Amino acid sequence: MKNHALRPLWLALALVGTILIVRHFLVPKDFGVHGRNFTYGFHRLSSIDEWKAFTVKYKGKEYCADCHEEKVQENLKSKHRDIQCENCHGPALEHPDNPEKLVVERSRELCLRCHAKLEYPNSNRGSLKGVDPASHNPEAVCSECHNPHKPDREGL
Amino acid sequence: MSCSRRKFLKTTIAGAAAASVPLSALKFISPDEVRASVGDEKTRWVFLVDTQKCVGCGFCVKACKLENEVPYDVPVTRTWVERYVVTRDGQTHIDSPDGGREGYPTAKMNDEVIDPKEISKAFFVPKLCNQCQNPACVQVCPVGATYQTLDGVVLIDRKWCIGCGYCVMACPYGVRFFHPVHKVAEKCTFCYHRISQGLKTACVDACSFGARQIGNLKDPNDPVTRVIMNERVAVLKDEYGTKPQVFYIGLDKEVR
Amino acid sequence: MEELFVHGLEWTTKDLFCYPNEFIYWSIQIVMYPYMTGLVAGAFVLSSLYHVFGQEDLKDIARFSLVFSLALLPVAAMPLLMHLQQTLRAIEPLLTPHFTSAIAAFGIVFSSYALIVISEIWFVYREFIVAQVEALKDKPGAGNAVMRFLYRGMTMGAYDVSEKAIATDHRAVKILAAIGIPVACFLHGYAGFIFGSVKANALWMSPLMPVIFIMSAVVSGIALCMLTYIVIMEWKKFSTTLARGRGDQAVKVLGGVELDVIKKTSRYLLGFLIAAISLELLDLIFRGYTAMKSWDILRSVMYGKDFINIFVLQYGLGNLVPFTLLLLPKMTIRRMVVALCLVLYGVFMMRWNVVIGGQAFSLSFAGYMHYHLPIIPHNLETFKEGLFGALTVAVTPFLLFWGINKIIPCLNVPKID
Numbered sequence: 017m018k019n020h021a022l023r024p025l026w027l028a029l030a031l032v033g034t035i036l037i038v039r040h041f042l043v044p045k046d047f048g049v050h051g052r053n054f055t056y057g058f059h060r061l062s063s064i065d066e067w068k069a070f071t072v073k074y075k076g077k078e079y080c081a082d083c084h085e086e087k088v089q090e091n092l093k094s095k096h097r098d099i100q101c102e103n104c105h106g107p108a109l110e111h112p113d114n115p116e117k118l119v120v121e122r123s124r125e126l127c128l129r130c131h132a133k134l135e136y137p138n139s140n141r142g143s144l145k146g147v148d149p150a151s152h153n154p155e156a157v158c159s160e161c162h163n164p165h166k167p168d169r170e171g172l
Numbered sequence: 173m174s175c176s177r178r179k180f181l182k183t184t185i186a187g188a189a190a191a192s193v194p195l196s197a198l199k200f201i202s203p204d205e206v207r208a209s210v211g212d213e214k215t216r217w218v219f220l221v222d223t224q225k226c227v228g229c230g231f232c233v234k235a236c237k238l239e240n241e242v243p244y245d246v247p248v249t250r251t252w253v254e255r256y257v258v259t260r261d262g263q264t265h266i267d268s269p270d271g272g273r274e275g276y277p278t279a280k281m282n283d284e285v286i287d288p289k290e291i292s293k294a295f296f297v298p299k300l301c302n303q304c305q306n307p308a309c310v311q312v313c314p315v316g317a318t319y320q321t322l323d324g325v326v327l328i329d330r331k332w333c334i335g336c337g338y339c340v341m342a343c344p345y346g347v348r349f350f351h352p353v354h355k356v357a358e359k360c361t362f363c364y365h366r367i368s369q370g371l372k373t374a375c376v377d378a379c380s381f382g383a384r385q386i387g388n389l390k391d392p393n394d395p396v397t398r399v400i401m402n403e404r405v406a407v408l409k410d411e412y413g414t415k416p417q418v419f420y421i422g423l424d425k426e427v428r
Numbered sequence: 429m430e431e432l433f434v435h436g437l438e439w440t441t442k443d444l445f446c447y448p449n450e451f452i453y454w455s456i457q458i459v460m461y462p463y464m465t466g467l468v469a470g471a472f473v474l475s476s477l478y479h480v481f482g483q484e485d486l487k488d489i490a491r492f493s494l495v496f497s498l499a500l501l502p503v504a505a506m507p508l509l510m511h512l513q514q515t516l517r518a519i520e521p522l523l524t525p526h527f528t529s530a531i532a533a534f535g536i537v538f539s540s541y542a543l544i545v546i547s548e549i550w551f552v553y554r555e556f557i558v559a560q561v562e563a564l565k566d567k568p569g570a571g572n573a574v575m576r577f578l579y580r581g582m583t584m585g586a587y588d589v590s591e592k593a594i595a596t597d598h599r600a601v602k603i604l605a606a607i608g609i610p611v612a613c614f615l616h617g618y619a620g621f622i623f624g625s626v627k628a629n630a631l632w633m634s635p636l637m638p639v640i641f642i643m644s645a646v647v648s649g650i651a652l653c654m655l656t657y658i659v660i661m662e663w664k665k666f667s668t669t670l671a672r673g674r675g676d677q678a679v680k681v682l683g684g685v686e687l688d689v690i691k692k693t694s695r696y697l698l699g700f701l702i703a704a705i706s707l708e709l710l711d712l713i714f715r716g717y718t719a720m721k722s723w724d725i726l727r728s729v730m731y732g733k734d735f736i737n738i739f740v741l742q743y744g745l746g747n748l749v750p751f752t753l754l755l756l757p758k759m760t761i762r763r764m765v766v767a768l769c770l771v772l773y774g775v776f777m778m779r780w781n782v783v784i785g786g787q788a789f790s791l792s793f794a795g796y797m798h799y800h801l802p803i804i805p806h807n808l809e810t811f812k813e814g815l816f817g818a819l820t821v822a823v824t825p826f827l828l829f830w831g832i833n834k835i836i837p838c839l840n841v842p843k844i845d
Contacts, residue, residue: 020554020593023584024547027543027584028547035523047524051319055311058316058524059317060332063330063332066329068364068368076377100380128277129228129231130275132276138294139293141226141227141294141296247437249448334518336512343628344627344628345447345791346447346448346450347449348449349434350453352435353432355513428445
């Protein structure tokens, strides 16, 4: 009497075997436990390098100073010294190669981010100088009167 | 009959052993290789947020989106700023329009005008991924697509994520979402591509008020570490046991 | 903006304060998924009542529910395939299972369970399959040849139909049915664990969740098998009464045996129903009593926005009414059908109230989210995660069953020759 009772078991093992073979081809070779333990470190190792290779977009004020020295110097003496150029002009990327020109945004919304007056006690926002956007020259663009790089009140 | 039963059991056990082979296929690489690739064990990235200094300008949110290629006009974001206004009647008003991406140019909250005289306290709370020490999101990923580096940053393998959303549900802080273009899980990475080269994160650079800072907890001379060790700081939702690594100065009981 | 689809944005509306990235990520397909796996588990348990515990008068419905659970099996995977943002990577949980995740272990358990069901069916039907190979030997026609080829493959070379071999078959069935019960419990306990272990979700997080899911799964499985069995048998009775000259005999057979079988099965249904209700009420009472931080928002969701969904539809219509109907004396087939439909509806609402209800409030505990099931699909996403996606899943087991029944018939039909 051939023991046919085990036949489904062979089928099951064949399926497991197939999955293992498929796994050999489909799973990246560097997939495994790296780092702390199985719980927190089970991954494909090369993913980390892929993240490290991600393009840096924002370069920082020193990068701008290379070419725009005068403007940066002027800015560093003003109240806006702590604001990054790229906050308003967008990320430098490969400027001046690509993009050739950066955004020169002149909208009111940009300045109102900080300077819409909000009377908030115990918050730095409350002590920031600001205006009521609805009543302070609502039709005008801020840079008409205020120099964003050196926003003191000379020449207002 | 009895011999077939014995054989049946024997082969079942053998089968079960064979089925456990997938587990043994997990590879362990040598410690040096690991250190070389997963980062310096002498570094543990931590973040410091000062809610006193934050003015709600939203430049951090804008910079993060542009630096990390998260579509700008879409209502998902790696980091955001919340506004809390507590009025004298004991009510707490909270909002975060577009995550604070355009800042807070108006005192109106949820279509409600709040009389400034009624405000007892109001502040802004920036939030981002806490890069938890025991991240629940990593624990629940069924395929190993999200993981923690040796320097503490939790990253997502975009090529392996199946988009089940379990990690999104498991995060107590709501920092995860589905990337609208890549269609996999996405979250703040502490700008890993920047900090690995000695730069600061995009949001830290963008903040003109010093409300955001990043540091290395393992360096005792790091200014962030000094604050965490010597001054009073708090974390969000520590009751979940995730051990978040973003520390807050000036965190209020009203913060969610 | 086609490629800039924010998953969940279209069917979520937010109220008060929710975190920016919060949407209803787990929608109708994640409601369907535990529902379908529950039906599988329940159908299997019903069939095991005969195969393991020898409840002779359940023989026919047991055979039927075993085959029906096979029809349900592939359908249990469908909601997941429709939900995954990267469907083509669906095999990864079998390739690199991260066992700390309930979903990963589930992939392995589910595959094992599928093998058990298929193996058990093989043993149950082997004698029949071998007989078919013989019977189709001399029959002409391409269709018969294909069927014979299929049956030959299905024998896996085991043609021995001696008494000893058949006895081995029965033995194997008993063993598999016995192993299958804890595996079915494991399978559905895991589904409950998927939710119950999410500490971030105040409604889901509970050690009771796996047990609640198992109990309601068995309830739904038994109910579906009973209902489908009744419907098919009543239809056959109806169609034979239409056929001239044979109607009387068929009617007599169905009228008597059926009611007894149904009544007996319904006792099991009642037992599991009581267990499921007790656990759910226990969970609710505990939450209210301990009143943790999340209680305020949970209460406002359960007693406010979702009151009708939970208490009227699920507990009322879905549990209390069928409970009463099952206990009332003088049971009729018609009343049974109503009760079974309500039970099935109740279990579905339970899944809905857990999955959708758990996302009805924000992680901030200061806001709400409303789920709007997409009805008319206008892109792939609103089809997959909408009403029509759910209906596709719901209809498929019956289509599959129709096909499977042609190969391994499981409905006791009076001999027509």
